[in-house]
Amino acid sequence: MSARFPEPVARLIEELAKLPGIGPKSAQRLAYHLLNQDEASIRRLADALVGAKQRVVRCNVCQNIADRDPCEICSDTRRDKTTLLVVEDARDVVAIERTAEYRGLYHVLGGTISPMEGIGPEQLHVRELVARLGQEPIAEVILATDPDVEGDATALYIARLVRRDDLKVTRIARGLPVGGDIDFADEVTLVRALEGRQAF
């Protein structure tokens, strides 16, 4: 389809179309929007892209993306080190931090178990979670994966895996809309889901 565009434009469209949620039509729209900008703003965008990739690291404790390792949250001595909230991805951490209600630590799985997509526990940061539970003074694990089929299954899998007498395992309440995403939920709903968590 992009064969009719000049070669540099076609390449730009091709790269943009690889982004999630961007189809060929949107890629064309974006490409022409970008080409209409002055060179300085294009440079700022390019720098932001490269800078983000270069300066962002994975925190080896919680597996979240961060600007240093360990990340700000993991190295904050005022956080409650006995509570661990397990989420699907980095956006969930941002959503829960925004509520300013949760003071414990996080663990980012990097997705959910989904046999249809070939994703099992080995493709997620489950092994790292188990290792943390063996080393850190964690007393409660709160499973906060999305309340959909894969999120529920992942929570169940982890609950069975980490079961231990001295560890409390809870699941956030079903206050979220069915099939709803944690990173889309409003703050009141999130706080209520956290407060209403129940033992697995």
Add this chain to the structure above:
Amino acid sequence: MIVETLSLESWRNVAEVEVAFDEGLTLFTGPNAQGKTNLLEAVFLLATGRSHRTARPDELIAFGRQRAYLRARIRRPSGEYQLGARIEGGRVVRQREGKLFRRGQDPLGDFAAVLFAPEDLLAFKGAPADRRRLLDLDVGQDSLAYRQSHQRYGHVLRQRNALLRSYERPPQELLATWNSAWAGAALALTHERERLIERLQPHFAARSAEISGGPPATLTYEPSLKAADPQQALAALAERREEELRRRTSLLGPHRDDLRAEIGDRDLRLYGSQGEQRTVLVAFKLATVSLLAEGAAGPPVLLLDDVLSELDQDRRRNLLLAATGTQTIVTTTESSLAGMQPGRTYAVRRGEYVGTW
């Protein structure tokens, strides 16, 4: 409620058209393959989010177009509202007064449609999947809980089957996880089906006696999973374990449910005459209309897609008489309706609709 008008854009062979419906009977006549069914399909999709003819929404979009649009004006006792759908990129997105909702999530469920097409006629003789389709698409509109548990079970089942397909012996803990997910979803849907059929049964008995003039027919649910709680469900599943691992697919649960219709003591899957098959189907559709009418939505729209010519004079008349008081939209290749007077008639030719009333 009543669908007053419907406009279609880039839908199947229709470029752009708006039609108005009578609150009683509306008739669309014309030769085959001119686009009569396309219109009923559109009404059905607005109610259910699905087409009865295809599982691939892109087939609904006119050739050479990117997306199709439907817009309807719905009238209820409490007022009017707009119901719309956009079909694009393999997805159907419906909206009500401009607010989007996903399938199985429509909070009100106040627009329902019962569709009766020729391929339904032998459902009680055909495969169990044909009978489950009657439940899921038509009767299921009665309950949001039903639609949600149906959708959830389908999703869990696809995941569990993917797991069974990807391993000769799935890891123990992973299989246990999906077994538990399956048990919860399977019990929920089995329970919803039990309730739905229990409520449908009296309507079905009454309608079948009315139509045949004989003894009432009965409807019985035959669940694949017979269990009272998750422990029992998992125990039943464990018995099928080796067979499931060998065949690499789920062998127990609502995707294997069946529905039995009987007249006297005769199971119609085995013994029904062609006339009895038709009686039972007409009774089932009318029972569905009565059941839905008891719900929040009030009477559904009855869509009769070219089925009248498949019925004899008596059944045809009985069907139309029984539907009095229900908004009914009929497509037929014939021009008369066994003496019934439609409020509006449209002649359909190559996607054009010419109305007279």
